[in-house]
Every structure is written in structure tokens, then in C-alpha cells.
Amino acid sequence: MSNHHFHRRAAAAGTEAGAYLRRFRQHAGLSQLDLSLITGISQRHLSCIETGRANASPSTLHAVLSALDVPLEQSNDVFLAAGYAPRYTASPLNAPEMEMVYAAVNHILQANNPAPAIVIASNWDITAANVSTGLLFDMVGLAQGHRSGLNLLTTLLCPGGLGDYLINAEEIRAIAWQRATREAASNADLSHLLSSIPAPASLPADAALSPVVLTRVHSKQGELAFLSTFTTFGMPLDITVASLRIEHLIPADTQTWKTMAAAYEQWLAVQA
Numbered sequence: 001m002s003n004h005h006f007h008r009r010a011a012a013a014g015t016e017a018g019a020y021l022r023r024f025r026q027h028a029g030l031s032q033l034d035l036s037l038i039t040g041i042s043q044r045h046l047s048c049i050e051t052g053r054a055n056a057s058p059s060t061l062h063a064v065l066s067a068l069d070v071p072l073e074q075s076n077d078v079f080l081a082a083g084y085a086p087r088y089t090a091s092p093l094n095a096p097e098m099e100m101v102y103a104a105v106n107h108i109l110q111a112n113n114p115a116p117a118i119v120i121a122s123n124w125d126i127t128a129a130n131v132s133t134g135l136l137f138d139m140v141g142l143a144q145g146h147r148s149g150l151n152l153l154t155t156l157l158c159p160g161g162l163g164d165y166l167i168n169a170e171e172i173r174a175i176a177w178q179r180a181t182r183e184a185a186s187n188a189d190l191s192h193l194l195s196s197i198p199a200p201a202s203l204p205a206d207a208a209l210s211p212v213v214l215t216r217v218h219s220k221q222g223e224l225a226f227l228s229t230f231t232t233f234g235m236p237l238d239i240t241v242a243s244l245r246i247e248h249l250i251p252a253d254t255q256t257w258k259t260m261a262a263a264y265e266q267w268l269a270v271q272a
Contacts, residue, residue, distance in 0.1 A: 015052030017061070017082035022050040024068045027185075038067045058084055072239045074186050090239035101233075101241055108231060108246055114257075114264035115250050116226070118152070122243035123189045124180065126150040135263040136249070139219040140165045152247075153180055157197050167216035167223060173200035175213060214252050221259045225252040 025035055032050070036043040041060060048054035049064075056064070061082060065075045076086040091098055109117050109130040116136045119128040142155075142162055155161030156176050163169050177200050184191040217224045226249035233241050251257040 017056065017078055018050040018052045020074075020078045020081055021056075021061075021064055021068075024065070024070050024074075025050075028068050030068070035064065035067060039063045056082060058087070062087070071186055072237075072242045076239075088237055088239055088242075091241070098240065101244070105244065105246065112248055114260040115248060116260075117246055117248045120152055120245050120247055122183075122187055123193060124151050124153045126152055127244075131267060132260060132264055133249075135260070135267060136217070136219075136224075137162075139221055139224070139259070139263065140217060141220065151193070152176070153193065153197060157200060165218045167218060168214070170201055171213065172215055215249065219259075222255070224256045224259060226250060226256065227252045 025032070030038075032043045032046050035041075036046055039046075041063065045054060045060075046064075049056045049060070058079070061075075061078060061084075065078060070078070072088040073090075076088055079085065079087050105119055105128065109119070109128060113130055113132045114135075116133040117130045118126050118133055121127050140162070142165065153176060156163040156166075157173055163173055166172050177194075180190060180194060184194050213228065215226045215228055217226070229248050229250060231246040231248065233244065251260055
């Protein structure tokens with residue numbers, strides 16, 4: 001291969017990788033100056049990388065992709081586009097090294113009782129849940145037929161699911177749809193699922209300004225209110241691990257805490 005041909009291919013790879021980075025930066029709503037301040041990479045060098053006038057080293061790519069919170073699978077695409085080997089692997093769900101991850105997840109789920117907690121995969125399938133989640137479903141009256149193999153999007157947005165028991169269903173459905181739509185841009189399975197689910201009404205203007213969103217639920221014990229927060233694995237190097245997230249439904253008031261605690265204590269008494 002001639003030097004001219006080699007440099008032409010390298011330039012083409014740099015341009016393609018730079019185009020990826022520019023799209024990710026713009027999607028994150030950051031200017032080149034913003035990204036420069038976050039990563040410590042000069043704005044001039046970032047500009048040269050994005051336009052293909054300079055090739056980014058693996059360490060520079062890693063710094064930029066991490067700062068932009070790019071999913072690991074898409075990060076692999078950027079490394080390939082830049083002419084490097086993929087940086088991240090995807091362990092099979094039954095791989096021995098995943099046992100430690102599952103043990104950690106199970107510990108977090110059980111420690112969260114009496115507050116509900118669920119594990120959500122990248123396509124929003126609920127892959128695990130703690131006892132308190134089942135107790136909440138019982139208090140809500142969610143039919144058994146809608147509780148096996150649950151997908152969080154489906155149960156929130158489709159008739160007969162958990163969404164039917166939410167007091168502020170319009171708000172929660174709109175927020176879930178907006179988040180899933182953003183994630184679907186890089187997830188073909190999630191995009192396919194969204195195409196089969198009816199889109200909710202637009203997000204109410206006043207809800208969009210709220211710093212926190214409460215999930216308000218009709219139950220046999222009256223209204224229950226929860227604040228949702230997520231746990232993810234910090235700095236994962238595996239695509240499978242990075243795709244897992246745990247949603248915690250933290251009781252937002254004293255009555256909800258008392259209701260969930262009483263239900264959990266009753267469950268423990270039955271198990272004894």
C-alpha cells in the first residue's frame with residue numbers, strides 16, 4: 001500500500017469518527033468550548049478532530065466519549081470508525097463473571113425494602129424486582145396476567161397496565177415516552193417497541209418545570225407517592241453491565257412509608 005493511499009484512508013477514518021463525535025456533542029447540547037472545559041482538551045484540537053483534520057488517540061476518544069456519556073456499544077462504533085479495535089465487550093448473561101454483578105444487584109434490591117425497586121434492561125424489560133414491588137402491585141390491584149414478563153414502558157403506556165392506576169398518569173407516561181425516545185435513537189430493539197405502543201399526550205407545561213417528579217398511585221390503602229431515582233454501575237467496561245439500571249421508588253411522604261413498611265412487616269411475619 002502506498003503512503004498516499006494509507007494517509008487517504010486514515011483521513012477518511014478520522015473524518016467519520018469526527019462526525020460521530022460532533023453529533024454526540026450537539027445531541028448533548030454542548031459547544032466545543034463546553035466540551036473543552038470538561039475534558040481538558042483544547043477547543044482547537046476538538047475542532048480538528050471533528051472536521052477530520054486531526055486523528056484522535058484512543059485516550060482522547062475515551063475522554064470525549066465518557067464526557068458525553070455515550071453508550072458503550074456506540075463508543076465501540078466510534079473506535080472502529082477511527083481505525084481502532086473495539087474497546088468494550090458484551091458478556092453473555094450467563095457468563096461466570098456476571099454472577100458477581102447479579103449478587104450485587106440482588107443485595108441492592110433487598111436492601112431497598114420496604115421501598116420498591118426494579119431492575120430495568122436497555123429495552124425497559126423488568127428483569128428483577130424486590131418483594132416490596134410485588135406488595136405494591138398487590139395494593140394497587142394489578143392483575144396477575146399483567147405482572148409476568150413485565151416491560152416498564154408497556155405497563156405504563158398500554159391499557160390494563162400499571163399506568164391505569166396512576167393518579168398523574170398523563171405526566172408519567174409523557175416523561176417515560178420522552179426518555180425512551182431519546183434512548184431509542186441508539187437502540188433498535190427499543191425503537192421497534194416504541195413503534196408498537198401508542199404515544200401519550202404531550203408533557204404538561206407545568207410538569208416540565210418541576211425539579212422532581214412524583215409517581216402518585218391509587219391503592220387499596222389510599223394514595224401513595226414515590227420519588228423515582230436510578231442506580232447504575234459506575235465506569236463499567238462491559239456493555240451488558242452498562243445496560244442495567246435499578247429504579248428505586250422511594251416513598252415521598254410519611255403515609256407512604258408507613259403503608260409500605262406495614263405491608264413488608266406483614267410479609268416477613270408470614271414467611272417466619
